[in-house]
Amino acid sequence: MPRTKFTFKARDKQLRLGNKTRLMGIINMTPDSFSDGGLYNSPGPAADRCLAMAEAGADIIDIGGESSRPGSRAVSAAEEMDRVLPLLEKIRPETDILISVDTRKSEVAEAALSAGADIINDISALRHSPGMAETISSWNAGAILMHMRGEPSSMHLMEPSKNIMSEVIEGLKVSVDKAVGLNVSHDRIIIDPGIGFGKNHKENLVLLNRLPLLEELDLPLMIGISRKRFVGAILDKPVSERIYGTIASSVVAIMKGVHILRVHDVAEIKEAAEVSDAIAQENLNK
Numbered sequence: 001m002p003r004t005k006f007t008f009k010a011r012d013k014q015l016r017l018g019n020k021t022r023l024m025g026i027i028n029m030t031p032d033s034f035s036d037g038g039l040y041n042s043p044g045p046a047a048d049r050c051l052a053m054a055e056a057g058a059d060i061i062d063i064g065g066e067s068s069r070p071g072s073r074a075v076s077a078a079e080e081m082d083r084v085l086p087l088l089e090k091i092r093p094e095t096d097i098l099i100s101v102d103t104r105k106s107e108v109a110e111a112a113l114s115a116g117a118d119i120i121n122d123i124s125a126l127r128h129s130p131g132m133a134e135t136i137s138s139w140n141a142g143a144i145l146m147h148m149r150g151e152p153s154s155m156h157l158m159e160p161s162k163n164i165m166s167e168v169i170e171g172l173k174v175s176v177d178k179a180v181g182l183n184v185s186h187d188r189i190i191i192d193p194g195i196g197f198g199k200n201h202k203e204n205l206v207l208l209n210r211l212p213l214l215e216e217l218d219l220p221l222m223i224g225i226s227r228k229r230f231v232g233a234i235l236d237k238p239v240s241e242r243i244y245g246t247i248a249s250s251v252v253a254i255m256k257g258v259h260i261l262r263v264h265d266v267a268e269i270k271e272a273a274e275v276s277d278a279i280a281q282e283n284l285n286k
Contacts, residue, residue, distance in 0.1 A: 010118040010142030017259040021273040024060040024262040025053030029083040043086040057270040064102035092116035104128035113139040125175035133182035149198025164203040204230040211256035224262035
């Protein structure tokens, strides 16, 4: 299906969305993230990984300092900053790529933006930290607002939603309205339905299948499906063997209108995205 075109703004940078699928490369500075926890705990290897993802075709690098896997332990703002800031300070002078920091805490966001980050990726969609929208606005930063049911520590225990699509749309509307009301402009906002965040296997499949319904929010759409549990459930594969399932679900997401894929495997997903984009464009030209 044709994608709506947007120009996303983050500080003094712009990213055109809609002509081709954009990729966000994931780097977790955590010991306990579900996929790559513990692999990049020091700034040197993590910086090399970030620059390699940029070279492979990532449009955005997303740095996280607190795991959000189901059942994960929350960390303090100080610990999160100790993980994120050394890497951010190391790579910012090396590349002009858009850098996002995955955090729910306004004090972490403030420190990250001061160190050169462009985007705050808030999995709580402004629900966790009262000052987050003001912090984003004060730096003219970009904001990614993700829908999450419950909290990371207990979201896997959530009862099924009565209507997951309606719940996601309404929840994101509330967060977007809050952001705009606190001077975060529409052209600085991206939305994410939050695959796996308090949603069960069936609900994740429903969300993927009905992504076009999110178009009513008139905002760029990002999705994180890389190596997720629902892929493992379908294939009966561990995290390390979910690349093909990730590619398949990424292609479906592209055909459903997603603008940005948040991924671990940039080079592999980029090839799948380029083929999918070419097919989608050919369909439009008929």
